[in-house]
Amino acid sequence: MPVDGGYTFEALPWMAIKPAASTNLCSNPSFEVSTAGWTASNAALTRDNGGVFGAHLMYMLASAQNGLMYTSVAALASATPIAASSWVNATSPLVFLRVYNAALGTLVASIAHPGDSAWYRLELNTATIDTSAHILAVVDTRPSGWNNVYIDGVQFESGVTRATTYIDGDQDGCVWNGAP
Numbered sequence: 001m002p003v004d005g006g007y008t009f010e011a012l013p014w015m016a017i018k019p020a021a022s023t024n025l026c027s028n029p030s031f032e033v034s035t036a037g038w039t040a041s042n043a044a045l046t047r048d049n050g051g052v053f054g055a056h057l058m059y060m061l062a063s064a065q066n067g068l069m070y071t072s073v074a075a076l077a078s079a080t081p082i083a084a085s086s087w088v089n090a091t092s093p094l095v096f097l098r099v100y101n102a103a104l105g106t107l108v109a110s111i112a113h114p115g116d117s118a119w120y121r122l123e124l125n126t127a128t129i130d131t132s133a134h135i136l137a138v139v140d141t142r143p144s145g146w147n148n149v150y151i152d153g154v155q156f157e158s159g160v161t162r163a164t165t166y167i168d169g170d171q172d173g174c175v176w177n178g179a180p
Contacts, residue, residue: 029154031058043067051152052087059148062140070137083163085123089150097122102132
């Protein structure tokens with residue numbers, strides 16, 4: 001799996017991570033308690049055991065082309081740098097992590113999963129296009145033959161140009177801003 005600089009974990013004997021102070025604006029990033037804050041369209045959402053962080057993950061099973069799960073992030077100033085990321089496991093390169101503005105309006109940025117049934121941290125680095133709320137979505141664009149798409153460790157940050165280390169209140173050194 002590629003990391004900074006295009007190297008793979010296998011090629012590195014060790015690595016240091018310089019922590020950065022940031023805030024994850026996604027209100028339910030790891031699905032540890034529920035599916036609250038997430039909406040499905042042309043898809044079913046199920047919380048299950050496993051994942052990259054904690055004890056649970058979410059999986060989505062599309063029922064039509066462009067089945068998706070999404071969450072809304074509060075409005076930010078126009079042209080604010082944002083970094084959105086999520087750990088995704090999918091069997092198709094037609095599964096995307098996307099950022100939209102206001103209620104699935106304009107597509108702001110998109111990145112595809114390689115489709116090889118492995119976990120990857122998909123990351124989008126862009127800027128807000130207006131002052132409306134933005135939507136973070138996982139979209140399955142396959143026209144048929146849908147399989148579960150697994151999602152964990154979702155993050156949406158503002159004011160940064162690259163995603164920081166995954167943050168939620170259950171991680172060491174992190175706290176929840178509200179109820180966990």
